[in-house]
Amino acid sequence: MSEIQIYMWIGLVLFLILIAYLGYLGYKRTSTVSDFAIAGASLGPYVLGLAFAATFFSAATFVGYPGWAYQWGFSSLWIFMTLIFASPLGLIVVAKRAREMNIKQKSLSLADWLGDRYNSDFIRVGTALVCLFNIFYIAAQFAAGAWIFKTLLGIPYSLGLAIIAIFVVAYVFWGGSFADIYTDAAQAVAMAVMGLLVFLSALWMFHGGFTGAFTHIHNTLAERSADLVALTNPDSAAFYAVPAIIGAFIIQFAFSSQPQLFNKVLALKDPRDMRKMILVYVVSALCFLLVVLGGLYAAVTVTVDHPDQALLTYVTEAFPPIMAAVLGIVVIAAAMSTTDGIFVVMSTLVANDIYRKFLVPRGIVKATPEEADRMALKLSRYTVIVVGVISYILVLNPPASMGMFIWVGISGVASGTLGPLIVGLFFPNLATATAAKCSLVAGIVAYLIILIGDLEQSTMAAGAWAVLVGVTVMLIVGFATRNKGVATEQPSQKSV
Template sequence: MTDVQLYMWIGLALLLLITGFLGYLGYKKTKNVSDFSIAGASLGPVILGLAYAATFFSASTFIGYPGWAYQWGFSSLWIFLTLIFASPLGLIVVAKRARKLNISQKSLSLADWLGDRYNSDFIRVGTALVCLFNIFYIAAQFAAGAWIFNTLLDIPYSLALALIATLVVAYVYTGGSFADIYTDAAQAVLMAIMGVLVFVSIFWMFPGGLTEGFTTIANTLKAKDDTLVSITNSSSIVFYSVPAILGAFIIQFAFSSQPQLFNKVLALKDPKDMRKMILVYLGASVCFILVIFGGLYAAATPTVQVDEIDKAILNYVLEAFPPVVAAFLGVVVIAAAMSTTDGIFVVMSTLVANDVYRKYLVPKGIIKATEEQAEKTALRLSRITVLVVGVIAYILVLNPPPSIGMYIWIGISGVASGTLGPLLIGLFLPSLATRTAAKISLVCGVGSYILILWSGTITSTMAAGAGAVCIGVLAMILTGIFTKGNEDSTFVEEEKFVKNAK
């Protein structure tokens, strides 16, 4: 056994102990489906800010994005800027108003929130179905964790995949949202430390400080290929043109309203603490995304050899750091995969148990149950759904995807294409937020995204998602203009809506 493997096993053992303990605490606190979904809306801004950041920045941040930088050079740093500017803006724009409105709505998820906002079962169930795209997201996180086990511990990929899937499913099954948020906050601290460590390695890997170090890196990459130091790279499947870059900014803005993040906004105990939560998230985020520079460092380090771009950061850390730090990176990537995956598991189980079963099937009389029976069954369904989704996600990546980062964005873009129109227009242009407009936006957004992917007209999944989001928002606005005042308004009146949102 090598030193890296020894340290890795020790780190994993400690991570499992911490995760198991926090999962047990979550289990003790989880009494009903509200506890399972949004921790009973009882948590403070610091723990939620850390958990939001850890959920936002998944294993793709530590594996996929450095791989992009290694493969396509400086053009990939656009992802850094989208994460610094577009994503926080999305949180700031949406979070405060959405949480304040939920004081009266008491919704448990994005699908539930939109269904209540528009008083529409079509919107509620339709959004729940759209959120099934996130199975791709979960699958990509499983693949990232499996790569770590495979690369650092020499465990066969298929066995490693089973291990990471079993680990995440086990503690989400027991502790729900409490376990999700507690473990995410702890994992955020590890992720921040790793991001900073990778970034500062420039000082000993490329002597001369930041200025001379980056000059050396730029010269080395330019000698390999001029496109590696260009602001766009025609070889990149993400940042190959200015419109593709713009699409990345749009979809990162939309990402802040993803259901696994939205449920953490709903979990905040006091809406007045939203500013504190956002500041904690921003501080942690900056530390996390510094890891992307590791891909550039790897590309400019002659002794780093990479056969799969998703292994670039792993091989660089093995070269730049002592074995204990390489093992620490492995633990961090496992933590990053867990911190995002557990949140999506909670969301998807909520979609089935609360949004479809408790809020649609039971009230419509399709399934007969008293309120007490429905509550107990919903909690049981939440846990069963975790198991089912885990198995499906595992099967999806039995053959690992070519790029984890790109696989993830299939899920993100699919959800955003159908939900951002009803969400944004419902928050900021309530006079146009008619039920009909929301339905058409949902259908047009998702339909256009599937069509774009199927036709292959846009190479980047980010840009494809951005285009579909724009179509969905435009459809919402146009339909709202023609339908406002022409249908009964059985959801929140405009004046009351605006007053509550301020």
């Protein structure tokens, strides 16, 4: 066993003990479906800011995006720009107003919030079904963890995949949102430290400090291909043309309203603390994103068989073995920090949005209020197991690019939900239930046509164009139906 593997095993055991303890604390505080879904809307801005950042920046940040920089060069730095500008803007635009409205609505998820906003079970259930796209996101995080086990510990990919799936399923099963947020906040600190260290490694890996490093990287890549140092790269699956870059900015704006992030907005105890939460998120995000530069460092210092291995391999060259082990733990943490949040969301979709807010009020399932609450909590937990198994199966054969695989899920969710969300928040006179239904259907149909028809190379851009379709349909139909009122269905019961 190598020195890196020894440190990795020690760090992994300590990390899993910490996560298990935090999961236990979450379990002790989880007694209702509200606790499971949004931690009872009882948490402060600092822990939620860290948790939001950790959930937002998944293992793709530490594995997939450096792999893009390694493979496609300087054009991949657009991912840095979109994430540091468009995403915080999306959070600022949506978060505070949505949380303030939820004081009255008391919704538990994005699907629940939209269903309550439009008094429509069609919107509630339709959004819940659209959010199932995020199973691709979970699967990609599992794949990232399995890559770590394979690269640093020599564990076969399939076994590593099983290990990370079982562990994440276990602590989310018991601790729900409390476990998700507590563990995410702790993981965010480790992710920020690693981002800073990778960025600073240029000081000893290259002559002439940062200036010398980027001069050397630019010259070396330019000798290989002019496309590697251009603003766009025709070989890139993400940033091959200006329209694709514009699409990336649009979809990153939309990403801030993804359901696993939206539920953390709903978990904030005092809406007046939203500014503090956003500030913590932005500072953390900047630190995380510095690892993308590690992909450029790797492009001129190491050779790998798969781009997703670039940062891991670079760190083994740039740091002592103990630091390589720490990076391995950080990537596992990044994978878990996003995965657990999505697990909570998807279980809430089934237990609260479909069962508790649709099947029971409509009389499709007979249950007293107390029976419905108990069954909702059980469904929340057992849905975690089902989703975990499906996600595991999806990536038994690892995807060609984890970064692009993730965006299949993100784009699918955004295409159907952003129109009803944005118009519902800022153009209430146009926010009719009819418009929201049309936008939901048009957005997701447009996305499927673009994706299945292979009309767009980038899954990010595909999502962006579908989002624009959804928003446009929402505005047009909203204008046409604005005099008919906001609701066209009877409100679902707030609780049963």
